[in-house]
Amino acid sequence: MSTMTFGRAINAGLRRAMEDDPKVVLMGEDIGKLGGVFRITDGLQKDFGSHRVLDTPLAESGILGTAVGLAYRGYRPVVEIQFDGFIYPAFDQIVCQVAKLHYRTQGAVKVPLTIRVPFGGGIGSPEHHSESPEAYFTHTSGLRVVSVSNPQDAFVMIQQAIASDDPVLYFEPKRRYHVKGEVDEAVDLNATSMSDARVVTEGSDVTLVTYGPLVPTARDAAIAASDDGVSVEVIDLRSLAPIDFATVEKSVRKTGRLVITHEAAQSGGLGAEIAASITERCFYHLEHAPVRVTGFDIPYPYSKLEFHHLPDLDRILDGVDRALGRSNSLSSRSGLEG
Amino acid sequence: MPLNNDADATQDELVQLIAPNGERRSNAAYDRWVSDVDDAGLQALYEDMIVIRRIDAEATALQRQGELALWPPLLGQEAAQIGSGRALREDDFVFSSYRENGVAYCRGVDLTDLLRVWRGNASSGWDPYAINMAPPQVIIGAQTLHATGYAMGVLADGADSVAVTYFGDGATSQGDVNEAMVFAASYQAPVIFFCQNNQWAISEPVRLQAHVPIAHRAPGFGIPSVRVDGNDVLACLAVTREALDRARTGGGPTFIEAVTYRMGPHTTADDPTRYRDANELEDWAAKDPIARLAALLDARGLLSAEVSDAVKATADDVAARLREGCISMPEPQILDVFKHVYSEPNSWLDRQQDHYEQYLTYFDSADADSAASNLSKEANR
Numbered sequence: 001m002s003t004m005t006f007g008r009a010i011n012a013g014l015r016r017a018m019e020d021d022p023k024v025v026l027m028g029e030d031i032g033k034l035g036g037v038f039r040i041t042d043g044l045q046k047d048f049g050s051h052r053v054l055d056t057p058l059a060e061s062g063i064l065g066t067a068v069g070l071a072y073r074g075y076r077p078v079v080e081i082q083f084d085g086f087i088y089p090a091f092d093q094i095v096c097q098v099a100k101l102h103y104r105t106q107g108a109v110k111v112p113l114t115i116r117v118p119f120g121g122g123i124g125s126p127e128h129h130s131e132s133p134e135a136y137f138t139h140t141s142g143l144r145v146v147s148v149s150n151p152q153d154a155f156v157m158i159q160q161a162i163a164s165d166d167p168v169l170y171f172e173p174k175r176r177y178h179v180k181g182e183v184d185e186a187v188d189l190n191a192t193s194m195s196d197a198r199v200v201t202e203g204s205d206v207t208l209v210t211y212g213p214l215v216p217t218a219r220d221a222a223i224a225a226s227d228d229g230v231s232v233e234v235i236d237l238r239s240l241a242p243i244d245f246a247t248v249e250k251s252v253r254k255t256g257r258l259v260i261t262h263e264a265a266q267s268g269g270l271g272a273e274i275a276a277s278i279t280e281r282c283f284y285h286l287e288h289a290p291v292r293v294t295g296f297d298i299p300y301p302y303s304k305l306e307f308h309h310l311p312d313l314d315r316i317l318d319g320v321d322r323a324l325g326r327s328n329s330l331s332s333r334s335g336l337e338g
Numbered sequence: 339m340p341l342n343n344d345a346d347a348t349q350d351e352l353v354q355l356i357a358p359n360g361e362r363r364s365n366a367a368y369d370r371w372v373s374d375v376d377d378a379g380l381q382a383l384y385e386d387m388i389v390i391r392r393i394d395a396e397a398t399a400l401q402r403q404g405e406l407a408l409w410p411p412l413l414g415q416e417a418a419q420i421g422s423g424r425a426l427r428e429d430d431f432v433f434s435s436y437r438e439n440g441v442a443y444c445r446g447v448d449l450t451d452l453l454r455v456w457r458g459n460a461s462s463g464w465d466p467y468a469i470n471m472a473p474p475q476v477i478i479g480a481q482t483l484h485a486t487g488y489a490m491g492v493l494a495d496g497a498d499s500v501a502v503t504y505f506g507d508g509a510t511s512q513g514d515v516n517e518a519m520v521f522a523a524s525y526q527a528p529v530i531f532f533c534q535n536n537q538w539a540i541s542e543p544v545r546l547q548a549h550v551p552i553a554h555r556a557p558g559f560g561i562p563s564v565r566v567d568g569n570d571v572l573a574c575l576a577v578t579r580e581a582l583d584r585a586r587t588g589g590g591p592t593f594i595e596a597v598t599y600r601m602g603p604h605t606t607a608d609d610p611t612r613y614r615d616a617n618e619l620e621d622w623a624a625k626d627p628i629a630r631l632a633a634l635l636d637a638r639g640l641l642s643a644e645v646s647d648a649v650k651a652t653a654d655d656v657a658a659r660l661r662e663g664c665i666s667m668p669e670p671q672i673l674d675v676f677k678h679v680y681s682e683p684n685s686w687l688d689r690q691q692d693h694y695e696q697y698l699t700y701f702d703s704a705d706a707d708s709a710a711s712n713l714s715k716e717a718n719r
């Protein structure tokens with residue numbers, strides 16, 4: 001066991017994957033000498049050489065497209081997208097090429113590609129630097145999408161993503177990069193699957209589902225709620241595509257109430273998918289309609305106001321109160337609030 | 339896959355009218371484009387460069403003092419921005435990236451507007467139509483397509499204004515920039531591609547983006563190109579005027595590569611000592627665009643103490659106004675986040691705004707404030 005930051009844990013996981021498999025190559029802008037703008041690849045080019053850690057030209061479509069070519073050739077590229085908002089120039093390659101190649105070739109060509117994306121807000125950045133684009137990718141079949149929330153998962157899941165024969169989008173909550181945690185580097189990688197959700201805090205009154213940057217906030221909300229006599233079960237999805245609905249379903253059958261929180265905008269977001277799927281599975285166990293606490297349907301706002309857009313402890317607690325039918329910000333309304 | 343570093347994408351002849359030591363070089367092809375620049379004209383260019391360097395220093399200081407979230411310095415690129423910026427007509431339209439504060443200054447930007455985005459108070463600083471300049475573009479290269487489309491519109495309207503787009507050496511790797519050149523050539527659009535090759539794209543040297551001089555690519559698209567000494571304000575003015583004239587008279591697009599150097603960090607969040615050799619900075623400091631024009635002015639007796647003092651006073655005044663504008667900028671209103679997402683009403687968003695308003699009232703304003711500050715504490719853990 002050692003204590004390390006989130007960012008360091010990803011670095012350690014990348015290092016391990018590169019040591020274990022010479023076909024693993026890293027690609028991205030500024031990832032070599034600089035170690036990436038967040039220093040996640042710090043020291044890797046020095047130790048593995050510039051043939052394994054490639055500073056690429058400034059072209060996201062180019063990066064993803066050439067990574068597809070490398071995959072044809074048996075490599076396992078790990079691509080860094082510098083910031084969430086810069087994944088869009090590569091969108092076509094990801095959704096039309098990366099996602100579909102295995103299907104198009106009846107399984108003949110594998111695309112064991114990992115796309116690392118620092119995502120989410122909360123660091124006071126300019127536009128295009130704080131986006132939560134995960135739903136675009138969960139909507140595309142053929143892609144696996146995961147998001148990590150703590151150093152141990154970061155270390156393990158980056159290796160599992162690289163080892164996967166499917167393309168994986170690996171979303172890193174950038175505002176948590178400096179969070180420290182215990183990491184067991186000797187852990188058996190096969191003991192867990194990155195596709196499984198995890199119960200962070202057990203509870204009996206409400207199920208609170210989240211992932212990535214909001215997991216610590218949700219955990220804090222559960223602690224605050226328990227002071228108020230409400231028992232909240234927090235679930236960290238970890239995998240956003242596919243979603244481990246069995247774990248969520250089990251929890252909701254127990255609690256009868258579901259709150260989903262994410263930074264991404266509400267409409268067409270993952271919260272909608274989870275609410276619909278759980279309603280299908282647990283309709284007769286639900287005591288209240290699922291409640292979403294999310295970012296607004298707006299472009300990510302300028303930094304002075306970003307903390308109004310991002311769900312915080314109080315907004316989550318308000319959502320919990322809504323699910324419980326307790327006094328809440330909408331309780332003066334008639335009918336179904338939500 | 340080691341990178342082939344042999345090719346030298348920087349060696350090529352540059353249009354130069356002022357040598358690094360300040361000597362005026364005559365140039366048969368380009369002198370005529372600046373024949374009207376008299377003593378007062380040279381002094382004005384000098385003042386512009388001093389002022390924008392001062393704006394840059396002041397904004398950098400404001401960032402260090404916590405008044406701005408971030409700032410992208412233009413230190414070293416004054417000649418490229420003033421030379422090209424001062425060539426433009428009021429009805430020309432600029433599509434730039436984030437570093438062209440000197441160009442915005444030439445367009446007559448309100449100084450406070452220059453800082454709104456970097457202070458985190460707004461999504462954009464100015465009304466594009468007020469100064470004929472689009473808001474700074476962060477997505478590398480995207481603006482080159484907008485400029486080309488604008489130029490196609492100019493052409494369709496039978497007007498003679500020109501779209502000018504600014505971007506870096508790194509941007510030339512993007513598909514967008516290459517697609518912009520295809521469109522510009524196909525439609526013979528009156529657009530100028532003004533590439534400030536400042537040698538670096540964050541930590542990546544220009545040789546990672548280009549195996550031959552960047553200006554050599556444009557002819558492959560059917561676009562004439564020129565490499566200019568980007569630290570020579572007069573040469574930048576001359577080549578831009580020539581390109582503008584070509585565009586106005588139906589000659590289509592031009593690609594200008596201004597070879598210059600970013601002397602500071604990429605942004606205030608960057609640490610260039612991690613990737614850049616100190617000697618390189620020294621070499622380029624010897625080609626400083628302002629020192630060069632100062633030497634020319636001095637040799638001609640145009641830089642008296644009186645002139646220097648006046649220029650300094652102007653820069654001081656601009657810096658003081660910039661600082662004042664920054665510090666006294668009103669804080670944004672919370673519900674403004676819902677404004678302008680659409681130009682027509684949207685019932686989904688209206689509902690969200692309505693709920694959030696109710697949430698804020700529920701907590702009452704004092705509680706809501708402490709909720710926001712709790713979250714920022716929580717986020718920083």
Ligand SMILES: Cc1ncc(C[n+]2csc(CCOP(=O)(O)OP(=O)(O)O)c2C)c(N)n1
Binds near residue numbers: 058
């Ligand atoms: C599409 C996209 N990818 C990545 C980035 C991150 N980024 C911001 S500036 C920059 C380097 C730009 O270099 P260059 O084009 O040479 O312009 P310069 O900053 O040197 O003026 C990078 C990689 C971005 N803003 N947009």
